[in-house]
Amino acid sequence: MSVIASFVLGIGVAIAFVAKYLSSHVSSSELLLVELGAIIIMAAIFALFARLIKQPPILAYVIAGFIIGPAAFALVKDIEIIKSFSEIGIAFLLFIAGLEISFKKLKQVNIKKIILITTLQVFLVFFITLLLVKYIKLDLRQGVYISTALAFGSTMVVVKLLSDKGELVTMHGRIVLGILLLQDLFAILAVVLLTSEKLSIMVLAFALLKLVSMVLIAYLLQRFLFRIIFKNATESPHSKELLLLSSLAVLFAFVMIAISLELSIAIGAFIAGVSLANLPFRVELESRVGPLRDFFSILFFVALGMQITLGGLDNEFPLFLFLIVGAFILKPLITFLLLRTSGYRQRTAFVSSLALAQLSEFSIIVGVLGFDLGILSQSILSMIILTTIITMSLTVFFVDYEDKFYRVFKWPLSLLRFIPVNENLGYRDKEKKTVLLIGCDRMGSIILRELIKENKGEVLVLDYNPEVIAKLREKRISCIYGDVKSPDLLENLNLAELKKVVSTVPDLDDGLVLLEKLHKYNKNIQIILTAKNISDALELYDHGADYVMIPRFTAGEVVNSIMRKDKESLENIKANQIARIKSANSILK
Known part of the structure; x- marks a missing residue:
């Protein structure tokens, strides 16, 4: 990374000298074009450098302006x-x-x-x-x-x-x-x-x-x-x-x-x-x-x-x-x-x-x-x-x-914990919770539909979208607002009573944090996670996940099986899918 960054900066310095030479050897009608060209090229080079060191491009543009301005190379007259x-x-x-x-x-x-x-x-x-x-x-x-x-x-x-x-x-x-x-x-x-x-x-x-x-x-x-x-x-x-x-x-x-x-x-x-x-x-x-x-x-x-x-x-x-x-x-x-x-x-x-x-x-x-x-x-x-x-x-x-x-x-x-909290989010009934669903939008709503069919009272949903939480509250589905990586959030739940955790959040860091915390409190819990790609899925398996969903990979497998069906069978599959989509969508309406 440092070699690439040095190379990029080297190109920038070289272009600065070229632009400096051209600005004194071109006609007045061509000068504006040379100056604008120098600005855009230097801005692009420093923006690339900023990207390599994970900085916002605004910083790169200002530095480029400083270098081509009167305080440095004075490329723009x-x-x-x-x-x-x-x-x-x-x-x-x-x-x-x-x-x-x-x-x-x-x-x-x-x-x-x-x-x-x-x-x-x-x-x-x-x-x-x-x-x-x-x-x-x-x-x-x-x-x-x-x-x-x-x-x-x-x-x-x-x-x-x-x-x-x-x-x-x-x-x-x-x-x-x-x-x-x-x-x-x-x-x-x-x-x-x-x-x-x-x-x-x-x-x-x-x-x-x-x-x-x-x-x-x-x-x-x-x-x-x-x-x-x-x-x-x-x-x-x-x-x-x-x-x-x-x-x-x-x-x-x-x-x-x-x-x-x-x-x-x-x-x-x-x-x-x-x-x-x-x-x-x-x-x-x-x-x-x-x-x-x-x-x-x-x-x-x-x-x-x-x-x-x-x-x-x-x-x-x-x-x-x-x-x-x-x-x-x-x-x-x-x-x-x-x-x-x-x-x-x-x-x-x-x-x-x-x-x-x-x-x-x-x-x-x-x-x-x-x-x-x-x-x-x-x-x-x-x-x-x-x-x-x-x-x-x-x-x-x-x-x-x-x-x-x-x-x-x-x-x-x-020290300010004495101030009352009025964030009226979440809903909890008194039943014992054995299933935790993390992320209820899109794919999560499909999973939730099946979970509440089995036993609505045993399901607890964790989501960081206030709108999703509000809709679940209206339907009296137990839910809490928060993020997996929020300190003490999972510890405040009774993790020892959980039998199954399903997360639809495709973030590797979230998955690793979840595995660490859950295995710390409950060795026998079943953990189903989601990954963006195959490499993330393999890493989650290495850290103890019981099953990892890869949405695009799974979708490809489903399409492969559907391609083998005849038109009549496909019509039945289509009708069933539409019914499931409407049922899942109704949960968050």
Whole structure:
């Protein structure tokens, strides 16, 4: 791995020298092409390097910008053109962020509780930070920008990480998503206030009036025009092109409206996204706009890297420590206490607060805004960018190793166990449980159907999807909410009484943890697990699994047997399968 990484970096350095030579030997008409080429090639090389060391690509783009910027090789001479491209990148980033503000997603959490928690979290972080900035020798105006930059988490990074782990459907995933979406709304409001020339009541009222006007325009267009336009676009034989052009037209129309109202283009782009977020074509819109967003977003982060200067950074070291402590201690602590006092379980509150421990893309936008207005210096902006990238990068480890972090902090967190828990999840009757089913969605519902036929009272279901648990509660099927790797969860069950455990979770680590814990308490238990592939299945067998299901392998065997049937026999098999599917599906309806 180190050899490959060194080779990749070597190629990057070589290309940097080639681009440096070309930039001084080409005509002015070819210079932009050479500079854009250098940006894309260097960004690709460093993104590959970041992938090898398991870091987010944003870090790679900023480093690439730093290397080709004036602080290093100075490959790009006309930085203003790149900044113009990066502004389009901001517009696309916030357009996609707006598309995520779906009312359906917000309804998946206790919206009233999450609104209260998010509001308190944002304002507490802001005002506590504002009170403390005087100790790092910043004036009040600079403190407002630093406090605002610290108040928000990164929707782009956190949602991607939780989605990759399949945790957006969990309780803490839904809480984090709800908080981040509402934080985005607060961030846009903050941008409106920060772009106001004077923070007088009249100026603020006028700025808010302009914002409300844009929102009203967006609502009316979405209600009476956009649905018709996009419905016709999807029904056209050229639907791909029309969807792309229509969504871009909406984006740039709102950007132009924002400019005419003397608002930030970020606000116009965000409202454009929100206006399309609740259309039935949102997923198609995201897929069409995605490649353009990625391209201009890369230019945005590369341009940020170009603005990093080493001069004066040593003087901003207190600011660096201040932002790190704020992101990793102050903000998670406030979020944890708010979630815990709202009745969420200790682990749910901790994992949720840990996922929000970073600065966000809005932090960079706020920093750039302060720099453009002459309030923040170049060195302060560079430090905000560096700290944002560092905290975003470490978020990868926070999310991946959330259970290990929880074990480390479990004892001090237990001091708050006197706070009552109101996470009303799960249902238990008084019957003795001999069968544990882990994972009840999809394949699990088919297995559950057969288990409850034999003896409903002996079955206990473990699942981390609150919706699945809620449906099982309605049907009075014993169930508990949680994850196999959650500390103490399995130990709190009476494992000695279990005769059979069936897990439909195809995660190797989950399977190994399950085998270790079950064999520790019950040597005679029958354990049936699920694996993604053959190598994982063999490893689970080596660790003592009684049987391992491999869905694709098993499906292939079933298809092979079906292929040998005649048409009449196949009709009977088909009818029986449809009946079983409907029966299994009815369990979770």
